[in-house]
Amino acid sequence: xxxxxxxxxxxxxRFAIDRREAEExxxxxxRALHPDKxxxxxxxxxxxxxxxxxxxxxxxxxxxxxxxxxxxxxxLSGLEGEVGETREPKPxxxxxxxxxxxxxxxxxxxxxxxxxxxxxxxxxxxKQREDVEGELASRLDAALALPEVERLPALRATIPLLGRLRxxxxxxxxxxxxxxxxxxx
Amino acid sequence: xxYSEKVIDHTENPRNVGTLDKNDDAVGTGLVGxxxxxDVMRLQIKVGDDGKIADAKFKTFGCGSAIASxxxxxxxxxxxxxxxxxxxxNTQIVEELNxxxxxxxxxxxxxDAIKSxxxxxxxxQAARKSAT
Numbered sequence: 001x002x003x004x005x006x007x008x009x010x011x012x013x014r015f016a017i018d019r020r021e022a023e024e025x026x027x028x029x030x031r032a033l034h035p036d037k038x039x040x041x042x043x044x045x046x047x048x049x050x051x052x053x054x055x056x057x058x059x060x061x062x063x064x065x066x067x068x069x070x071x072x073x074x075x076l077s078g079l080e081g082e083v084g085e086t087r088e089p090k091p092x093x094x095x096x097x098x099x100x101x102x103x104x105x106x107x108x109x110x111x112x113x114x115x116x117x118x119x120x121x122x123x124x125x126x127k128q129r130e131d132v133e134g135e136l137a138s139r140l141d142a143a144l145a146l147p148e149v150e151r152l153p154a155l156r157a158t159i160p161l162l163g164r165l166r167x168x169x170x171x172x173x174x175x176x177x178x179x180x181x182x183x184x185x
Numbered sequence: 186x187x188y189s190e191k192v193i194d195h196t197e198n199p200r201n202v203g204t205l206d207k208n209d210d211a212v213g214t215g216l217v218g219x220x221x222x223x224d225v226m227r228l229q230i231k232v233g234d235d236g237k238i239a240d241a242k243f244k245t246f247g248c249g250s251a252i253a254s255x256x257x258x259x260x261x262x263x264x265x266x267x268x269x270x271x272x273x274x275n276t277q278i279v280e281e282l283n284x285x286x287x288x289x290x291x292x293x294x295x296x297d298a299i300k301s302x303x304x305x306x307x308x309x310q311a312a313r314k315s316a317t
Contacts, residue, residue, distance in 0.1 A: 084221045085219075085221050085290045087221075088220045088221055089220075090217070090218070090220075091218045091220050093216060095218075096216045096217070096218045097216060099218065099225045099246075100225050100227055100244070100246075103225060103246040104244070107246075160220070163220025163221070166220060166221070166222070166223040167218075167223045167225075169223065170223030174246075
């Protein structure tokens with residue numbers, strides 16, 4: 001991860017971003033750093049521009065993706081040791097059971113090529129992802145606005161939501177793949 | 186990333202995929218998840234009258250390494266006593282499947298699933314004992 005993708009793009013570090021503003025900044029920076037604009041620059045300057053251009057692209061890749069954006073916020077806020085791999089809190093049994101049930105239902109619908117059933121999973125996964133993302137957005141940004149002593153525990157408390165967002169995104173992507181498969185893509 | 190041959194073999198021909206009746210007193214169910222990657226793994230054991238694991242089944246939605254880790258775990262579990270099963274370490278799975286460092290957490294998940302299936306079985310037995 002680059003030092004700070006928000007800083008790199010020149011946008012505020014928060015979850016709810018102005019997507020258009022971020023995209024425009026990414027484009028403007030990319031244009032300014034493009035090798036075609038480096039005519040007359042010395043080789044070290046060209047190299048610096050190139051590596052900066054790579055960082056800008058990487059920053060945009062992080063910022064545009066809600067999961068990576070949330071991970072970056074948490075990692076940059078002092079929780080880098082608590083996000084990712086096996087470090088995150090274990091999901092509750094009830095939640096895992098729901099995940100298992102929906103994945104099995106999708107698998108069954110995919111195997112029997114029931115388009116309507118697959119479509120139903122797409123719709124519900126999309127809604128689930130939107131709901132979780134909305135909740136994560138408000139809780140993350142509320143946590144970021146807190147005074148320093150309260151900020152860390154409030155941010156930490158959002159990690160399970162980030163996990164739920166990943167599960168919802170995963171289900172949606174599997175459901176989309178299954179639908180494409182049935183449609184012959 | 187290249188998977189080892191053993192991982193590919195377990196992914197293409199997973200052993201013991203399926204479900205055991207979770208309401209059966211002889212069955213222990215472990216349900217675990219890796220929130221960092223959105224994986225979910227269910228591992229079940231059926232304990233025979235001799236106290237040894239007579240059957241083991243799994244169902245995993247996740248990457249090849251997670252599927253291979255749980256598939257291998259069910260193979261190893263059959264015929265073992267609960268104590269032997271509990272002694273299975275994720276590092277043995279890593280070694281057998283030749284998992285790269287970034288996939289070690291998949292073996293951790295499988296070890297967690299084994300332990301949680303055994304714990305579920307034991308809790309059921311304890312509940313049955315106290316009921317009689």
